[in-house]
Amino acid sequence: MVLHTGEVSEPSDIDRIGDTSPRLLDAVDVARDALIDDGQHPGPHRRSVAEGDWAAAHYFDADLAGYRGWQWCVVLAGAPGTDEITVSELVLLPGDGALLAPAWLPWADRISTGDLAAGDLLAAEPDDPRLVPNQIDTGDEFRFSSDEPDPDEVGQVDGEIGLGRRRLLSRDGRDDAAQRWYDGDFGPASEMARAAQFSCCSCGFYIPLSGALHAAFGACANEYAADGRVVSAEYGCGAHSDVPPPKGGEGSPAYDAYDDGALEIVAAAQSLPTG
């Protein structure tokens, strides 16, 4: 792109694109008049830009309320064999430091965790990679413990393999969820887990998930801990079912009970002579 400030530079200083006519680059008044004829009030001329062999754009400050830093751009065109100049376009464009709206982000990319409120609808896209149509093998394995399953278990297994649901979690959806949970507040790297003596996998309050995530995740059923949350088998907390009771049976297991019956007897200080 070539820059030419009409009032400052001479046409001979212009590093032109192609054969742009100096007439077009110097035709500041033609561009300004075009704006005035359009009912605008252009400010100072800022620059002229060669836009090709037979076109030049002129930029003026736009003194418009709400458009700080914007500029009027007037595109002038010429043609071989004629001195005539045609006004091709008038347009308002943002200049350096112009006040602009934030870049457009599609709604689907804007929404984030925690945005969903009661009554909101959030439909998964038809091609949502987290889901697959039912009847497609997701890689999960559900095995019966014998060739003659207990009829009471059939309904539960039906639900696990997705019968009655039009879409099921895909392998990608499952892997993403597993990674999120592992890296999250109830994963092994959390502060709580790092300070814990025991892991969830050995806790009596731990209910393992079924299916492919069985070995790695479960739900905590301790109302004083991560109650109702999916926790990693490697997570842990101080409410683990194997935490030993405190000495004496009461108080916090983290501290010994204070025995206020053990008093140190200290001899009374002699009174100092007075006077």
Ligand code: SF4
């Ligand atoms: S009580 Fe603590 S250790 Fe036990 S399952 Fe819940 S979070 Fe895990």
